[in-house]
Amino acid sequence: MTIEVWAPRAARVRLRRPGRDDVELTATDAGWWRAEATLAPGDEYGFVLGGADTARPDPRSRRQPRGVHDLSAWDDPASFAWSDEAWTGRPLAGGLIYELHIGTFTPEGTLDAAIGKLPHLVELGVSHVELLPVNAFNGTHNWGYDGVLWYAVQETYGGPEAYRRFVDAAHAAGLAVIQDVVYNHLGPSGNYLPEYGPYLRDGQSNTWGASVNLDEPAVRAFIVDNAVMWLRDFHVDGLRLDAVHALHESASRPVHILQELSERVDALSAHLGRPLTLIAESDLNDPVMILPREAGGYGLAAQWVDDWHHAVHVALTGETAGYYADFADPGALPKTWAGGFFHDGTFSSFRERDWGRPVPAEVASWRFVEFAQDHDQIGNRAAGDRLSQTLSFDRLAVAAVLTLTAPGTPMLFMGEEWGASTPWQFFTSHPEPELAEATRRGRRAEFAAMGWDESLVPDPNDPATFERSKLDWSETEQGDHRRLLQLYRALARLRREQPKLTDPSRAGQQAECAGPGRWVLHRDAATIYVNLSPQEWAVDDIGDEREVWIATTTANGGQPVEEGPVVLSPDSAAVIGGRRRPRLERRFAQYRPVD
Template identity: 50%
Template structure:
């Protein structure tokens, strides 16, 4: 028999509904209701009735086989037979991350189908696979950021055992696995948490509604809910780390911020399990305290996504200047990121109309994750355009070189390695017609403000929008995709094989550039990366390259003549001592 507990501090009565039988639960301290001899066993469905209403899914449901509105199913995590004993993830400082979306990576869109593509990632040189959220979300297709059953792997992807098989298969191939978790909000469709207790507060608001209650009355149990969730993914599913979505939307005025508490919790679990675990934040705060040690006032996370690096690189390559790209576009912005960590480290932001950020003095490159593409920067565009829709194959090679030779931890978005031409659109599958219409109309209104024809904006609710976002793996063997794929393989092999890339200090890095002529040279200890973004060939005087050999060139015309670099139009050369 299993001891069953559920937190419902405001309820007058809580009843377990299981197998056609209603069993009252006993109220204990702190609003916890218990059933000492519950009938739950592996595979049994159940729900809770609160004061006569329901049944509702368990807030900590481990499986929702019928979706967010269906019953919970009990899962015994000890039944799964793992084969990864003794596994240790590669250090984040040596990582090359691939971000994937389970539903669109393959035609089947399941955890098991992802396993069939792992050998591709291994051959590419990937070390870490980062899954976009897989927690139970409405319908059968979606990005996962509107999840509501945070302890349950999505049923359409393959449920708990499917996810465990995927993680186990990754470890057998030497791949670490990271999971994207959302602790700043939950979706509205199927969100029953508020029926159980004060999980949310109207004291603060986020772009998605009321904030999660992390510092008001009853917040101790809410914090415990999310801390236990993190522990579960790392312990019961053997994940090697978590990527925490939009920490700038986590509002917590407690003396011990939730992120600091999460860091401490994971460090204790790390010691308990004997495995290295990492926490990576998504943040647009440009605040190095996120990754500084707790002992000196930081939150103690291992790394954060570097939005400034993406924006500076994207704007430099594409010339786009709308929205937040208004703050970027000069090669000076990219140079500042490469040498200081942030472009905006207290500088005035025209987009925000205020000073933004804080200096990241002494923070090494391993504390930042850098990319040219990710799900947000592609999928939040009206038409879901990838960099391959915006740039020539030659400039894609330049962008890849700057990502994979930067001092930051590089990350690729699924299909980026071959210049995939399939878009990655925003798609949902809400069962509530009014909510689905509101999502569609809201997105069309948002982009109409930027001059888009509202009728030309793909409907997120349409299955076609989802289907168009599936990767076309056959592209890999066709031109120019095969050449781009080989370029990425060679860059990753160089990064992982050359000892100079182990030095991720920002202080020694120097960057020379000319905005007018559109060239940039990054000088790291033992490494020279020279980029020509212009369409015409250029000869660059680079004394630092005199004693270096050209290890990689994106164009056969790349050459070194003494201290002069010969760069064809839209090309890049990587030289090392």
């Protein structure tokens, strides 16, 4: 076989295999080195650069059995016996995403253990499982955004073989898999790529470190080939692209890296005969991400909408500090409901400048991923506290209604569906004491600058911080946790069964504030009433052809209302639409979250 590596900074490159003589690689074109050698699955190897004597991992290593500082191991993706030949994928439109972190999703924190929880996701009504990054990082546990070997699956999660088992099992259960990938920076420990070549941009950085050098063709190929690997070799159905606003390249480049990715992925989708989805996390509020390429956009399938989160969070919690300040406007929730972005060219007080661009009316609503909680908005709080740790059950139920009737594609963060009491905190496992201390100091200084008591900020490198963040699955059968889970299941079912709740047209997505703490949100002929005020709210006569589909109110004796005024108790919501089939009406009482 041909062994190759891009190493333009090396004057000499040797392939090292334990117990065998080194093999000299020959310099070829554009910084590539090649040689003929033999590697069998499981064989360990690395590259010795220049006059050094220590081998470095392969930049495209698929497996790191002893961590990111040690030798790579050859992994053959064709060796796995897939059972998903009949899998045709799932479109994102009409879907429900469930975001999870492998290390804290189960007590074991492995991909194989996560397989055992897939029936829970199916019963919940999930269509797409989104995994936080699993690429290899130094240490035993962290969020995954400190990865340094993008092609390798973290060994503590089970490595590439366990990853293939997980995807195969997900497909067998009817679930698509979205993998979170990080192409905007590399972690602080175990990054040997700069020894090989100019992977990073000298003298330029973003929030997390040195910027990736997107003006180098080999680095762009490194990214595009990685995306293809997940989708083709691991049978993944989509990628969530982390913080694409931190992908910097020269303005003179003819094609943006995101457009290059979308073109390559669309071609692969046509070849494989199943939908492949690219989702951007973008802070820019710019619809260019999801506009078609022929209209000057990058052609991605969807993007996260933080504005929707912020509007809902402020409505539910009343928090207005920092970037939440602008969303104290009672019109924030209606505007994001109807238009996607709150800042669409308006002034952002947090950024101290005008921000964003309007969304063209023809953009389908499912292209916006909307959520009331996610890993960032929980974990980047000082104590990593979820909504469930500060809100009442009634308000958590309203959050459920807002999320699962949202115009966009709803996304849940693991445990949200039962109001998990466990926090999800910022945790690391840096083996280097100096890096652990720097992370600890930086985290506490960050929150001190925002007025937080430093003592409330947990030590990221303390193993207890990681352990506290693991879900407690016993809660799913307990009291209000169980009631909330029933509500999420009912809402997900309602979303699947009522076309109005997945209609991609934004024409019927109107909304208005009906007074302090009260909103009326429309999905065409369906209407969602939200009462977060301290008084009961009697809404207008719902008419002969409409009924309450789901309500969290304790008013009206806790019974479905056929006609006449619907009274919403404080901290409640109701979804009202056209009459349903009797089978659905019988389910109403069974899944209502009220006593």
